[in-house]
Amino acid sequence: EAQVTQNPRYLITVTGKKLTVTCSQNMNHEYMSWYRQDPGLGLRQIYYSMNVEVTDKGDVPEGYKVSRKEKRNFPLILESPSPNQTSLYFCASSYTSNNYGYTFGSGTRLTVV
Amino acid sequence: ILNVEQSPQSLHVQEGDSTNFTCSFPSSNFYALHWYRWETAKSPEALFVMTLNGDEKKKGRISATLNTKEGYSYLYIKGSQPEDSATYLCALDNFNKFYFGSGTKLNVKP
Numbered sequence: 009e010a011q012v013t014q015n016p017r018y019l020i021t022v023t024g025k026k027l028t029v030t031c032s033q034n035m036n037h038e039y040m041s042w043y044r045q046d047p048g049l050g051l052r053q054i055y056y057s058m059n060v061e062v063t064d065k066g067d068v069p070e071g072y073k074v075s076r077k078e079k080r081n082f083p084l085i086l087e088s089p090s091p092n093q094t095s096l097y098f099c100a101s102s103y104t105s106n107n108y109g110y111t112f113g114s115g116t117r118l119t120v121v
Numbered sequence: 122i123l124n125v126e127q128s129p130q131s132l133h134v135q136e137g138d139s140t141n142f143t144c145s146f147p148s149s150n151f152y153a154l155h156w157y158r159w160e161t162a163k164s165p166e167a168l169f170v171m172t173l174n175g176d177e178k179k180k181g182r183i184s185a186t187l188n189t190k191e192g193y194s195y196l197y198i199k200g201s202q203p204e205d206s207a208t209y210l211c212a213l214d215n216f217n218k219f220y221f222g223s224g225t226k227l228n229v230k231p
Contacts (some may be wrong), residue, residue: 041219050125050210050221051165058217066218067122098164106214109155109167 010035014099014113021089021120029084029116031099037111038104040082041066042074044095051098057082058104089120123147127215127222134201135230139171141197142225144211148192154197156185159224160207168196168209201229 012033021027033040041056043066053066057076067081073085082101086093096117100110126145134140146154153172157165169178174189182199200204208224 039217043221048223050223051212051219052221056217056219062181064217067220106153107170109157109170110165111167112164117230 010111012099012101012111012113014097014116016116017114018117019119023090023120024088026094027086027089027118029081029086029097029099029118031084031113033101033111034080035084035101035111036079037101038079039106040076040099040101041067041110042072042082042084043098043100044068045098046095054084054097086118089118091107091120094118123208123213124219125211125220125222127209127211127225129225131226131228133228133230136201136203138201138229139199140201140227141195142209142227144194144196144222146194146211146213146220147155148189148193151189151213152216153191154187154189154194155212155214155219156194157210157212158207159210165210170214172194183198198227201227203229203231205229 015030032040038059042054052068055074057063099113102110156168159165169186170184176187181231184197187194206229210224212221
């Protein structure tokens with residue numbers, strides 16, 4: 009089944025403790041992206057990647073890192089999480105042409121206390 | 122940051138009603154316009170991707186139109202059903218940077 013897999017689905021952590029949210033897709037998509045969703049706001053793009061070893065900042069990259077060492081994986085790294093990073097995170101992927109829209113992962117609900 | 126606005130914020134209709142929502146975007150920053158349907162506790166699912174001025178796309182009872190010159194897109198649902206209840210998102214593709222609107226939450230009462 010074609011899908012984007014995010015892990016974990018839920019995570020509660022403490023301020024300053026490094027964490028990684030994994031994202032993997034099995035559709036050979038070139039383009040991958042991370043978003044956060046907060047109440048009253050639309051999905052906001054954190055980082056995106058056009059292909060292996062090519063990443064770029066979205067609208068809200070502060071406090072996040074990403075890497076794209078393999079085509080299928082695009083992990084989101086929070087080196088020192090803070091409470092304002094408490095949010096619902098989505099990974100998404102598509103072909104570069106993006107004629108069919110994104111395929112989204114199931115989401116990761118992160119709480120930083 | 123590009124401002125993508127959706128209206129209305131929420132909408133309550135009766136089963137069988139037809140309805141439409143609007144997505145507005147800066148017309149000078151345009152590569153493509155996406156529509157997604159997002160049901161509660163699920164992930165957004167792609168409905169349409171439109172690139173050309175005057176584009177019209179249809180999927181069953183749902184259709185969308187695009188006006189890139191004036192910077193808006195309409196999503197239409199004909200004969201709404203309770204299973205159409207969801208949040209409908211539009212997103213502006215500004216050459217690989219995406220800007221989502223806050224969505225229109227549709228509730229269809231049986």
